[in-house]
Amino acid sequence: MADWKKYLITLGITAVIFLTAIYLNNYFNNKRLENIQAIQNSIATDIASSEVQYTLLGDLSCKSVNDSILSPELNNLASRIQYGEQNIGNTDSNIIQLKRDYSLLEIKDYLLMKQIDQRCKIPSAFILYFYSNNQCDDCTRQGYVLDTLKQQYPALRIYSFDYNLDLSAIKTLITINKLSGTLPALVIDDKVYYGFNSIEDIQRYMPILKTLSSSSTSATSTATSSKKK
Amino acid sequence: MILSDFPAVTVLVPCFNEESTISSTIESLLSLNYPKDKLEILIIDDGSTDQTLSVAKKFEIESNVRVYHKENGGKFTALNFGLDLTRTEFVGCLDADSFVHPDALKNLMPYFTDPKTMAVTPSLKIYNPNSSVIRMIQNVEYNLGIFVRKISSLLNAIYVTPGPFSIFRMQVYRDLGRYHHAHNTEDMEMALRMQSHHYRIVNAHKAVVYTVGPKTLPKLYKQRVRWTHGFLENIKDYRHLILNPKYGNLGLLILPLAFVSFFATLYLVLVSYYGLVRIIIKDVIQIQTVGFHPAWQSLHFSWFFVNTATLSIINVLIAFLTLIIIFAGKRLAGVKDRRVMDLVYSFFLYSFIAPLWLTKAFYNSLFSRRTPWR
Numbered sequence: 326m327a328d329w330k331k332y333l334i335t336l337g338i339t340a341v342i343f344l345t346a347i348y349l350n351n352y353f354n355n356k357r358l359e360n361i362q363a364i365q366n367s368i369a370t371d372i373a374s375s376e377v378q379y380t381l382l383g384d385l386s387c388k389s390v391n392d393s394i395l396s397p398e399l400n401n402l403a404s405r406i407q408y409g410e411q412n413i414g415n416t417d418s419n420i421i422q423l424k425r426d427y428s429l430l431e432i433k434d435y436l437l438m439k440q441i442d443q444r445c446k447i448p449s450a451f452i453l454y455f456y457s458n459n460q461c462d463d464c465t466r467q468g469y470v471l472d473t474l475k476q477q478y479p480a481l482r483i484y485s486f487d488y489n490l491d492l493s494a495i496k497t498l499i500t501i502n503k504l505s506g507t508l509p510a511l512v513i514d515d516k517v518y519y520g521f522n523s524i525e526d527i528q529r530y531m532p533i534l535k536t537l538s539s540s541s542t543s544a545t546s547t548a549t550s551s552k553k554k
Numbered sequence: 555m556i557l558s559d560f561p562a563v564t565v566l567v568p569c570f571n572e573e574s575t576i577s578s579t580i581e582s583l584l585s586l587n588y589p590k591d592k593l594e595i596l597i598i599d600d601g602s603t604d605q606t607l608s609v610a611k612k613f614e615i616e617s618n619v620r621v622y623h624k625e626n627g628g629k630f631t632a633l634n635f636g637l638d639l640t641r642t643e644f645v646g647c648l649d650a651d652s653f654v655h656p657d658a659l660k661n662l663m664p665y666f667t668d669p670k671t672m673a674v675t676p677s678l679k680i681y682n683p684n685s686s687v688i689r690m691i692q693n694v695e696y697n698l699g700i701f702v703r704k705i706s707s708l709l710n711a712i713y714v715t716p717g718p719f720s721i722f723r724m725q726v727y728r729d730l731g732r733y734h735h736a737h738n739t740e741d742m743e744m745a746l747r748m749q750s751h752h753y754r755i756v757n758a759h760k761a762v763v764y765t766v767g768p769k770t771l772p773k774l775y776k777q778r779v780r781w782t783h784g785f786l787e788n789i790k791d792y793r794h795l796i797l798n799p800k801y802g803n804l805g806l807l808i809l810p811l812a813f814v815s816f817f818a819t820l821y822l823v824l825v826s827y828y829g830l831v832r833i834i835i836k837d838v839i840q841i842q843t844v845g846f847h848p849a850w851q852s853l854h855f856s857w858f859f860v861n862t863a864t865l866s867i868i869n870v871l872i873a874f875l876t877l878i879i880i881f882a883g884k885r886l887a888g889v890k891d892r893r894v895m896d897l898v899y900s901f902f903l904y905s906f907i908a909p910l911w912l913t914k915a916f917y918n919s920l921f922s923r924r925t926p927w928r
Contacts, residue, residue, distance in 0.1 A: 350863055469843045
């Protein structure tokens with residue numbers, strides 16, 4: 326016969342298990358958001374510090390500027406925000422706020438590095454990349470291309486912006502570069518390239534890449550061997 | 555529980571074209587630690603076309619072995635034929651591809667000292683599991699089944715009295731009738747029939763029986779289609795048990811869960827396949843776009859990226875519980891088994907193979923196809 330008390334206890338135990346799993350999930354997601362926020366704060370301080378340093382030292386700052394710190398930090402932040410988008414949700418208000426903060430940091434880094442490179446006569450390699458998360462298959466493929474380029478040329482700086490993000494600084498960038506709204510869009514040396522561009526295309530637009538140190542160990546073209554006799 | 559006196563038991567061995575295993579089966583019965591004068595062995599050849607009958611007849615020199623031959627009619631007809639010849643109060647069946655442990659009957663019969671117990675089921679294990687990967691996987695499954703059967707017994711919710719070596723009181727057949735065709739799963743039908751009349755079925759976990767599982771994938775597939783189709787059809791026939799408080803744990807918990815889990819498994823598997831296909835497509839697009847660049851440099855571990863989604867946590871918990879049940883099953887049957895590799899095979903291969911027969915059985919049920927026994 327039915328033993329309703331035992332069933333209730335069983336239901337209770339099962340509910341506790343599921344609620345614990347849900348609670349753990351929420352707890353870890355909150356921890357992730359805190360982690361991202363902490364990294365962003367740290368980067369913001371680093372950028373502000375570099376700006377002050379640059380203003381204080383004038384011309385002398387060229388020797389002391391170390392541009393290899395910020396870039397990996399920004400990439401680290403980007404991958405964490407992307408993970409957050411996928412697992413916490415790209416409509417979550419915390420995630421959207423973090424994205425806006427991150428985009429601002431990117432723009433500040435871009436402006437600072439542009440100034441430094443001009444002042445210190447360093448050949449600059451920047452790409453501004455505008456994408457959308459909605460119905461843009463070429464954006465996914467463009468992302469793969471840019472990731473690969475980033476691995477090949479660590480000194481190449483790629484700044485990616487969500488075209489639809491509600492941030493006035495991004496809207497200003499869009500206006501300045503006169504973007505038409507076709508995505509993906511790449512801004513290289515003040516020229517805009519719409520649609521998907523492959524690795525070879527980008528290497529053509531930026532001859533400067535050849536002079537940047539390449540980290541690629543696998544031989545991809547560049548025939549340096551056999552001299553024709 | 556220990557037996558003070560040994561009740562007389564008849565064991566029926568229905569066989570059809572089993573010339574290679576029938577000797578071992580009969581020998582295992584003759585090796586039972588049970589008084590010879592209290593054990594009758596009836597071998598019923600269901601119209602075999604090979605040497606099964608002549609092999610079986612060699613054992614007629616034993617005083618407690620009798621061999622019969624009849625026209626082919628299916629396993630349940632052979633069983634009913636044997637039931638008509640049974641003179642003892644207790645009767646059981648042993649499939650011709652199964653072997654009993656010498657202490658099986660001794661460990662099983664004490665459960666009948668409770669007059670309310672009408673049938674007792676044994677613990678099933680796979681014979682010689684190392685002979686093929688498919689058998690290794692089944693071995694893990696059967697170990698899990700040992701534990702589950704014991705729990706079902708404690709809940710009074712057993713709904714299968716397995717063909718190999720389930721022992722019944724003869725009274726069951728007098729009261730409820732003989733075996734039916736029951737979609738080639740007459741062992742399940744008999745158990746459900748008993749449960750619907752509130753006849754108690756228990757499990758003797760220390761009574762071990764070895765069964766020869768299908769060696770290859772196609773044979774396993776055929777067997778499981780038969781089982782699953784039989785399950786679905788028997789549930790249809792006995793649907794008055796489901797969600798019926800009169801049938802306690804069986805009606806309210808076990809049967810509904812078994813029914814739901816069938817569909818849940820199908821759904822989960824389809825979702826997983828879909829996810830897998832999407833990942834493969836994504837990787838193909840990536841390779842097409844930028845070539846094959848294994849990103850070894852960027853692979854550094856960070857706690858940040860460990861998957862802690864609710865369902866993942868639940869999955870880990872379920873996998874952990876399943877492992878515990880498998881080990882508990884091995885301990886219950888008291889057989890030493892330190893193997894671990896078969897667990898690995900099971901978890902990976904089983905999730906790809908099981909959906910095949912689940913879908914086919916469902917299709918058969920939906921379109922009322924008949925599934926063959928052999």
